[in-house]
Amino acid sequence: MVTRSDVARLAGTSPAVVSYVLNNGPRGVAPETKARVLAAVERLGYRPNQLAVSLRTSETKTIGLVVPDNANPFFAELAREIEKVAFEYGYTLFLANAGDDVEKETGHVRALLDRRVDGVILIPSHDDVPIADELPRAGTPWVVVDRLLGAHRVAPSQVVSNNRQGGRLATEHLIRHGRSRIACISGPQDLRNTADRVRGWRDALLSARMQPTADLLREVSFGSFAAHDAALEMLDAVIDIDAIFVASDEQAIGVMHALHSRGLQCPEDVAMVSFDGIAASELTFPALTTIRQPVPDLARRAFEQLLAQITHTELEPSPQRIDTLDVELIVRGSCGCPAEGARAESDMVIVPEQRDDAGPVVAVVGSMNLDLIVEVDRLPLPGETVLSRETAARPGGKGFNQAVAARRFGGAVELTAAIGADAFGAQLHSDLLRQGLSPAGIRVDRSSPSGVALIVVDSEGQNTISVAAGANSSLVPADLMSHRTGHRQVDVLLLQLEIPLPTAMAAARQAAEAGSTIVLNASPLSAGSAGALSDLIAMSDVLIVNETEAMTLGAEGESWNARAESLLASGPHSVIITLGEEGAVAATADGTLVQPALQVDAIDATGAGDTFCGVLAVALARGDELGEAMAWAAAAGALATTGVGAQTAMPARAEVELFRARRGTANA
Template sequence: MAVTRADVARRAGTSPALVSYVLNGGPRKVAPATEERILLAIKELGYRPNAVARSLRMARGHSLGLILPDSSNPYFALLARAVEEVAYRHGYPLLVGNAADTSEREIGYLHAFVDRQVEGILVIPTAEDEVLEEEFAKVGVPLVVLDRSLDDAAFANVVAASVDGSRDAVRHLIEHGHTKIACLSGPAVSVSEERVAGFQQALADAGLEPGRVLSRPFGGSAGYDALPALLEGPEPPTALFVTSDLAAMGLLRAAFDLGLDVPRDLAVVSFDGIEYAAYTRPGLTTVSQPITQMAEVATQLLIDALGGGSIPPGTRVLPTELVRRGSCGCSDEFAGAIAKVDATGEGVVP
């Protein structure tokens, strides 16, 4: 037989109402000694509140929503997992919607989450336009923008330092002796624009002419298809800065198929820091975003506002780190390298 709130009250020598106050954090304060007895009784009896019934009584869903632009992109999948870890730690189930890179679907999930009475929403916008911003502004629940920069007078944004990280990446290519550097950028969202700005700043700081920029969607196939266009012209680049790891991975395959040696014929540096970047051949030098920290800051901002507070607008910018691997010309040592057995099957080739 399931343990009830009344059972907890009897064990603690108090009333079911006080048990409710302890479980719900109010509306009345409970004396510390009484609260301690109630918590002990809950533990001894193994009582688990009915979350659905509790949510109905409190007129809210006791859950958070997260809307991703593309759930198949490994970077967004990592970010979603990091957000879920923080939400779970605080006792909030996380509902996830995949916008599939369309504003209409993104707005549909926004409305669906509100209809299901989620307590707060994190969103990575598919685009940055007035229609979406108007929808976000009138949503009626706390909302935090993640991995994008909307109007920081109206929204709370949590992002990585895209300009600084990109500038560091391109400076690194210049340190390797490259002066002909082009950029493969993503779609027209703030992070792409900021990474292109960092790319151009690094070239200007080195006294170089502005670099060529080619914009394509995020994704491996886009990176693969873009390489021939990037190499067109009488003086093709000797190095490329790519604004996403997934596009860079597709580009590496294209380089192989074209008979190019990376990094001897073409050096490549990208941006994101997904796990799979370590497993390409050569390993992909990339600007690693602080995914766990971004998720922590954004989700905590949201949770702190759920008690009736507000989220101060503004953009929280978190630092990045350049991870050096073989695609830029650095050493390509891999910590997980598998030892090779020699031809006799007896020795190990280092």
């Protein structure tokens, strides 16, 4: 065995100097001497006696980790992450398995203390952890991760996921799929994290006016076999269950098998969302939609707080510190969301809150379509086939477009819409997230395809458009506002006519009762549908139409100002007629307003009208007068024509502010 003296002889120095080099002190060593020592260490393969080092420094560079069950894949993944962080800081990890046994857990902690580990990380097997009383007396730093101690126990630091938030996120997602009998299979409720997940399930059901009755809840151990048996018993005993929130991914695997054994399909018959986000949750069929815990963050936060205790021994165990980390909803196939295409996006991730609470609240109830755009030299004649120069698939639909415009102008936007459980729906869902919009109000219709618009454009910019409404036609009053629990008052409701009229009417009634401003963009509009809109128009605070739509609604007069005034008789407080290159006019009880056109180098006017509507809604929501709101909307609409496409060309608020500052706007 190579000794320190051997290194000293080869380096031509004393053993004490070797010690100074290897321990970085306590005395300094000349750079040349230090280099000779390190070269000798490398050549001889010398390794210091760590036991002797620990006796001198009172540090062993070891950490103990006690887990409840090392066969549970979640704890295995968490232990791996803790080991990675420990290694990064130069510590070796000792792993002990308590087997969900408090006595065994106590024995393992005592054994780790006897081995003089520098600290202990504990994942408690139960809420009541007697060893929590011994650890402070031992003077060894320790932290708790993943599971909170019982309320009467104290730890210097505890790091957990927001379990209640996760339970609520999971259940709300199932509710948005139209599920009404949502059961819960939980772990042992003497564990606070399990109890919190169940509380989140109850919170979501009660907020949706559903009852979390006792027959819908089963409490079993964390394990696939126990959950399998509980699911079979529940399916036999309780009728009409159409969804289950399962408190762990491992349990969900057992529940999935139980569904199959009863001849039930997931998600067609029973949808499911689980909890943890382990790697294996991707490998079930269908893949599990799950609440993913931030395992790397849990591991790093717990270890670094333990390290803070090791290096700063003044940290006291009271008052205790509890760090609660947010979770994410990972959308795959078991909930009923479109599975095809989701994998290409590395799963669809829904964070707990995506709204900008500083902005005015604009609720948009409308359509979502995938626009299939075909560019040709000329439009085909009946029966003729024309080859395309270029094709593209872009997100669209007046509701989606106007929501994006409002979001970019700084609104806190809540979109209510429906998409199909197909590849187009998956693309629209991903586009929604990329635009920074929350999917909370988006329902996936498993019986209808997503809405599609086929747009054929020739070289002169002329086009033909055919729209298949698809899931947009399935949007019903029950879809409205249920996802808004706990949110702020809606300032403006923005409606269009690409959804069923009864749904638009129901949204308007709810907004009127809440005191929100109602903006109706009466588009698309046909002569046959104009008469049916009278009640909706009468309920609107602001009616927005273009020239053709104004005439379809029966506008009269020699000028556009007069025509706008004539439409006031139908009931809205204000009427805006957009005039394309000629700007816009508005009529109110106090007179008319004219918004001149703003000159720009226009390329594509596809999204200008929707941009105008979305920005106007945000401006009104923040308290702007109608004339000022029109000025903002006109500026944004003009900028939208300078790019190609609808959503892709919509400007951000900063762009509109700069445009107005440089060019100015006028209204009279």
